[in-house]
Amino acid sequence: MAVEGGMKCVKFLVFFFNFIFWVCGVALIAIGIYAQVALGKVLVVSSGSSAGTPVAILVLGVIIFFISFFGCCGAWKESYCMVTTFAVLLSIIFLVEIAAAIAGYVFKDKVRSVLKEGLQEAMSKYEEDPALTEELDKLQRDFECCGANNYTDWANIKQFQANDTVPRSCCRVNTTTCNVHPTPETVYEKGCQESIEVWLKKNILVVAAVALGIAFFEILGIIFACCLMRGIRSGYEVM
Template structure:
């Protein structure tokens, strides 16, 4: 019986500890990226990857710390708080998934606006710029709907009054990488917005990233579903372990209370002589 309790306790501790270490690493990376930036950069949660890492890491760090310390010290108060927060997060995740399925058009519209906002702030934040470049290289895409979305950015705006050297261009991450190319041509996207799609397609990706990401998600539906299900199952596992440890602690406390009550009455009974006791003097 004691082995089962220890198994529950240390399994919960190890699960929380792993996420605790990961969240601490996220916070460290986010703080380092934030310090390394310039002073006048974008400081918005939706378009600042460094700030997003710090916030997500801090929330996860706090939640998993409650689980770690509560499991290790058998603190029912911390375990109950951890259990309540984790159940709330699980309900919100399930609600977000159901809402996203029922209101797909609204979600897609909001996602498109968010991605367009990121394009507008492309040169304002180094981390955001690197993130967009990575996505465009990874999914072989350019812009949100198509390559001409880059005209929304002040540096790439296709206008006769735009003094930028990158006017009517696209970032180098939109360019098609030639075979055996060893030197990266950062000017390969210059002037590509002025070309028609069938001509621009020869040197840059013209399909938007939103469409490519949707295609990737559909083609890798089993992978996405598997990762999502694994995360939810892990959360359910930690919820069950926390609930089991709380029940076990309460059971032990109840047994101790009952034992203390029995000992108390036994001590009281010892004050009285048994009935019909013999008091013969020697």
């Protein structure tokens, strides 16, 4: 009876941790949607690889959501095949998350160069692409920045070079002359690259905390799933 009671406890622990995974999956979906919306104005001026990051988070959340549901069914029905499949899939996801974290650390400097190139490319197409122009203006207003490095970057753009002007979205004060012969007193002095990097560093802590929490529960889930697999395979009745 002691073994039976212990396996019954493991069964409900697997069920409980799968519920936690389900919540984590929902959290990742929410983070992915938030990142897609909040970074939309940034991603529109970046490369396709950067734009895929929120989508990747969203997809991972959906996968964890469905795997946790699969694990709950396996634990409740005491199915060795389903619990085994759950443990294997969860292990693969855990390894993928580790690989993604390592890749993110290795290529963290690449993000800066991609961001800078994206901003400069968007500036060169300013007023040529209405949608891109609108997003770049919104970016400069929301982040209170101007240009990639600073407001003097606009002096290299053809349509602003001759008249020594900058876009109205750079203006500190909404006046008719703020974007003519710009100075740090009339336009945002800080570049958008720096502003976005500060924003990312501040918010990446939240993402890292969520990722660590999910990884912790994944390890526990794998351990308990393996224990339940052993109990089912040994022929003990799990109530």
